[in-house]
Amino acid sequence: MKIFPVLGSLSLAANVALLGVLAYGSLQPGSAPPPAAMVEKPAAAPAAAKPDPTVDAWSALSSGDLAAERDRLLAEGFPPSALRAILAAQIREQFAARRKAIEAAMANTPFWKNPTPDPQTQAQLRALAKEEQKALKDLLGGDPVNSHAARLRREFPELAPEKTDQMAAIRERYDDLRPDIYGAGIRSTLTPTEREKITALEKAMHQEFASVLTPAELEHYDLRTSNTANSLRHTLSNFDPSEAEFRALYRLQSDFDEQHRFTGGTLSQEQQRARSDAQRKLSEDIAAALGAERYADYQRASDYNFRQTSQLVSRLNLPSETAMTLYAVQKDIEDRRNAIYRDTTPESRSQMTQKITALAAEATTRITTIFGGNQTATNAYKQYGGSWLTNMVPQPAPTPAPGR
Amino acid sequence: MNAPLIAASLLLNAALLAALAARPSLAPAGMQAFLVRHFHPDTPKAPPPAAARRVAAKPPKLWTALHHEDASTLIARLRTAGFPPNVIRALVTAEISARYDAQLRALQDTDPTVPFWKLPASYYMSGDKRLEEMNRLYRERSRALRDVFKDEFFASTDTSAAQRRQFGDLPLSKIDALQRVEDDYNEMIAAVRAEAKGIILPEDREKLALLNREKRADLASVLTPQELEAYELRTSQSANMLRSRLANFEPTEAEFRTLFQAQLALNAKFQGGFDGVDYQTRQQYQNAYHDQLRAQLGDRRYAEYVRETSSDYQQLTRLVQRENLPKETPLLTYDLRNAIAAESNLIFDNAALSVDAKREALKQLAQNARNRILATLGPGAGPEYVRISDQWLTQMERGAAVSFNRGSAFTIVTDQGTMGFSGPSAEYRRLPLAPQPGR
Numbered sequence: 125m126k127i128f129p130v131l132g133s134l135s136l137a138a139n140v141a142l143l144g145v146l147a148y149g150s151l152q153p154g155s156a157p158p159p160a161a162m163v164e165k166p167a168a169a170p171a172a173a174k175p176d177p178t179v180d181a182w183s184a185l186s187s188g189d190l191a192a193e194r195d196r197l198l199a200e201g202f203p204p205s206a207l208r209a210i211l212a213a214q215i216r217e218q219f220a221a222r223r224k225a226i227e228a229a230m231a232n233t234p235f236w237k238n239p240t241p242d243p244q245t246q247a248q249l250r251a252l253a254k255e256e257q258k259a260l261k262d263l264l265g266g267d268p269v270n271s272h273a274a275r276l277r278r279e280f281p282e283l284a285p286e287k288t289d290q291m292a293a294i295r296e297r298y299d300d301l302r303p304d305i306y307g308a309g310i311r312s313t314l315t316p317t318e319r320e321k322i323t324a325l326e327k328a329m330h331q332e333f334a335s336v337l338t339p340a341e342l343e344h345y346d347l348r349t350s351n352t353a354n355s356l357r358h359t360l361s362n363f364d365p366s367e368a369e370f371r372a373l374y375r376l377q378s379d380f381d382e383q384h385r386f387t388g389g390t391l392s393q394e395q396q397r398a399r400s401d402a403q404r405k406l407s408e409d410i411a412a413a414l415g416a417e418r419y420a421d422y423q424r425a426s427d428y429n430f431r432q433t434s435q436l437v438s439r440l441n442l443p444s445e446t447a448m449t450l451y452a453v454q455k456d457i458e459d460r461r462n463a464i465y466r467d468t469t470p471e472s473r474s475q476m477t478q479k480i481t482a483l484a485a486e487a488t489t490r491i492t493t494i495f496g497g498n499q500t501a502t503n504a505y506k507q508y509g510g511s512w513l514t515n516m517v518p519q520p521a522p523t524p525a526p527g528r
Numbered sequence: 529m530n531a532p533l534i535a536a537s538l539l540l541n542a543a544l545l546a547a548l549a550a551r552p553s554l555a556p557a558g559m560q561a562f563l564v565r566h567f568h569p570d571t572p573k574a575p576p577p578a579a580a581r582r583v584a585a586k587p588p589k590l591w592t593a594l595h596h597e598d599a600s601t602l603i604a605r606l607r608t609a610g611f612p613p614n615v616i617r618a619l620v621t622a623e624i625s626a627r628y629d630a631q632l633r634a635l636q637d638t639d640p641t642v643p644f645w646k647l648p649a650s651y652y653m654s655g656d657k658r659l660e661e662m663n664r665l666y667r668e669r670s671r672a673l674r675d676v677f678k679d680e681f682f683a684s685t686d687t688s689a690a691q692r693r694q695f696g697d698l699p700l701s702k703i704d705a706l707q708r709v710e711d712d713y714n715e716m717i718a719a720v721r722a723e724a725k726g727i728i729l730p731e732d733r734e735k736l737a738l739l740n741r742e743k744r745a746d747l748a749s750v751l752t753p754q755e756l757e758a759y760e761l762r763t764s765q766s767a768n769m770l771r772s773r774l775a776n777f778e779p780t781e782a783e784f785r786t787l788f789q790a791q792l793a794l795n796a797k798f799q800g801g802f803d804g805v806d807y808q809t810r811q812q813y814q815n816a817y818h819d820q821l822r823a824q825l826g827d828r829r830y831a832e833y834v835r836e837t838s839s840d841y842q843q844l845t846r847l848v849q850r851e852n853l854p855k856e857t858p859l860l861t862y863d864l865r866n867a868i869a870a871e872s873n874l875i876f877d878n879a880a881l882s883v884d885a886k887r888e889a890l891k892q893l894a895q896n897a898r899n900r901i902l903a904t905l906g907p908g909a910g911p912e913y914v915r916i917s918d919q920w921l922t923q924m925e926r927g928a929a930v931s932f933n934r935g936s937a938f939t940i941v942t943d944q945g946t947m948g949f950s951g952p953s954a955e956y957r958r959l960p961l962a963p964q965p966g967r
Contacts, residue, residue, distance in 0.1 A: 135537035178593050182610035185590075201589030205622050213618035231693075235762045236784030238775035239693070269629065279638050313842040315850075316915050347644040358649035370645035392918035435655065439727040500730060507800055508727055514806040 243307040298329040319387045352378040363425035372413040433509030457487045484516040599676045655726015705750045713743040766941045777836040798940045847909040868897045876929035887927040894924035920954045927959035
């Protein structure tokens with residue numbers, strides 16, 4: 125029969141075709157999973173076969189429109205900190221060419237030149253940074269962690285949020301004004317008028333705070349943050365004041381600072397005299413407010429030498445009373461030295477240097493004895509707390525050399 | 529063709545067809561719909577891809593798929609997802625920084641639960657534990673960031689440009705090695721300082737000196753002598769301080785190198801700072817330092833150095849700029865001041881004059897000086913510069929000769945940081961006190 129060869133040939137051809145179909149199907153890359161497979165056993169599909177949702181995700185997220193990108197990032201579950209970082213990086217990139225143009229002159233500064241930009245360049249860079257911050261703020265609002273408002277909310281949780289926002293806005297506005305006064309200068313190169321402007325700016329800012337806060341809130345704010353309060357805290361670190369003592373000292377010190385806070389530069393003779401008189405009055409008022417015993421504690425605690433001495437005594441593992449003993453020697457010697465200076469009789473004047481030198485030698489002997497003859501400790505004291513001793517011998521009058 | 533072969537072939541066809549009918553997924557994509565339609569008529573139609581995402585179990589959001597605690601894994605995933613380097617850097621920096629932020633905020637913010645009279649000072653003094661801890665956290669964070677961004681992938685960003693300014697043309701491998709040396713020694717130096725609690729005793733100084741010697745040796749093993757010198761000129765604290773102080777002096781490269789060496793020699797003399805050194809010794813060092821500078825720079829450049837590093841002249845320059853006065857005005861005023869000072873010394877040394885006559889002449893000179901300054905600077909800047917000069921003018925009015933011959937800036941870089949000693953810019957010789965009326 126001839127049918128068998130034909131049937132056989134067709135069957136073998138079908139074998140080849142079907143095997144080819146199967147082979148092609150299994151080799152086809154990235155083929156979409158068949159619906160049946162998806163419906164029948166979705167969980168059984170091998171993990172490697174799933175498309176990776178992160179591949180080229182960036183091209184789907186970014187489109188040049190940052191607001192749309194923000195919405196997509198939010199929808200994809202990016203947390204606020206990540207969102208802020210991603211958008212800030214792109215905004216920064218948008219400003220990069222302008223920044224580079226401004227910084228071009230600084231880029232090739234050789235190592236022996238100062239790389240600090242001139243005042244105009246600094247102003248341009250500040251303006252650019254502000255524009256950048258605004259772009260980010262327009263997209264995401266204020267920074268919930270690293271901003272004046274955020275810090276105020278953390279440090280003054282009892283204040284209403286709208287008040288902290290207003291306070292932060294005031295501060296930011298004044299922060300923007302300050303660089304115009306400073307220019308490229310540092311505090312020591314400011315002229316008297318510029319220093320007065322800075323002081324006036326601080327006062328104006330404080331007045332604006334007063335318009336936002338109640339008197340009680342403002343007092344609380346000042347007691348925690350003002351320069352006077354911070355300076356007091358530093359001075360009183362060994363005094364352990366009560367609330368009443370701190371309030372009394374704060375009131376007296378802030379009255380003094382209002383008129384005589386040292387803001388740098390050289391004071392005129394008249395200013396020096398006025399400040400010195402006010403300082404004397406301040407000391408008297410503090411003595412009256414604290415009483416004799418606590419005033420003595422205050423004097424000791426606010427003495428820089430005593431603070432240093434206490435640190436040294438602690439470091440040397442000596443009893444804490446040692447600092448008191450050293451301070452007592454300091455006071456005794458200083459009182460006797462002042463008595464020598466006050467004695468203006470011709471006889472005393474002629475012997476002044478000798479007397480002071482002898483007093484300094486006595487002081488050194490007593491200090492060395494307190495340290496048990498330990499010369500290393502005595503030398504360390506000269507550096508930490510004993511500057512009064514090293515500078516005790518009168519300074520000789522300078523001998524200028526006009527021709528130099 | 530024999531019968532068994534044909535039978536086997538037919539059976540194979542049947543088996544292959546059955547397999548395709550049962551598992552359409554075995555077929556190429558183009559045939560699958562046909563097989564499903566004919567052999568699985570009850571199967572619901574495949575939804576379009578977008579709808580498939582809704583019907584299927586909700587896939588994790590992209591952030592969940594990308595995020596990982598390990599920064600290197602996170603970077604790898606972001607790179608696979610096609611995020612650009614600057615965005616990855618920003619995102620990973622935010623992630624790493626967040627690990628330190630809470631601790632840093634706890635150290636920097638004032639605690640609202642502590643009453644105001646018990647709060648610590650907001651200033652950080654040497655030896656303050658808060659400062660030590662903050663520095664430790666900053667160091668740790670910097671190191672973590674440097675480690676994750678060391679890949680060449682991030683090399684074209686701004687930070688790399690900053691590195692170039694700091695390291696010159698050194699290859700990346702050397703920069704990396706230098707940073708590791710710096711990291712290691714900064715850590716050890718910080719440990720010595722923390723232990724010292726703000727009081728550097730001789731044994732601490734020895735440890736710090738040893739660490740600095742070891743660090744230099746390690747740096748020298750990475751760099752050639754020329755590279756090491758260039759590295760110190762670019763990055764050391766002394767070089768940074770000098771660059772800032774000499775800005776208006778505009779030194780040449782040779783002058784900068786000279787001043788740098790002089791600064792290193794000065795630092796070596798004051799390793800413990802100024803506090804343990806009495807006034808006279810300090811004055812001697814200061815004079816010797818300035819004499820050395822004069823010899824090395826020459827008289828003309830030394831005079832310019834003194835002028836350009838004086839805060840008095842910097843204030844004068846600011847005043848002139850503010851009032852839009854001619855460019856040469858600061859120099860004219862500065863020379864005028866020096867001429868008046870020289871004149872005061874001539875009066876003081878004039879043996880032909882009695883003390884009273886000298887006092888009167890100095891008083892006249894000072895009053896005349898105020899008028900000359902006002903005339904030179906005009907009504908805007910003049911009165912303000914007279915205020916700045918009030919101290920020496922008042923001293924002169926009271927019978928003192930004044931000199932401005934020496935630079936006042938005297939700054940050292942010690943093992944406890946940079947310390948400035950701004951000596952008096954003016955020196956005085958005073959006539960004996962005038963007798964008080966009625967005494």
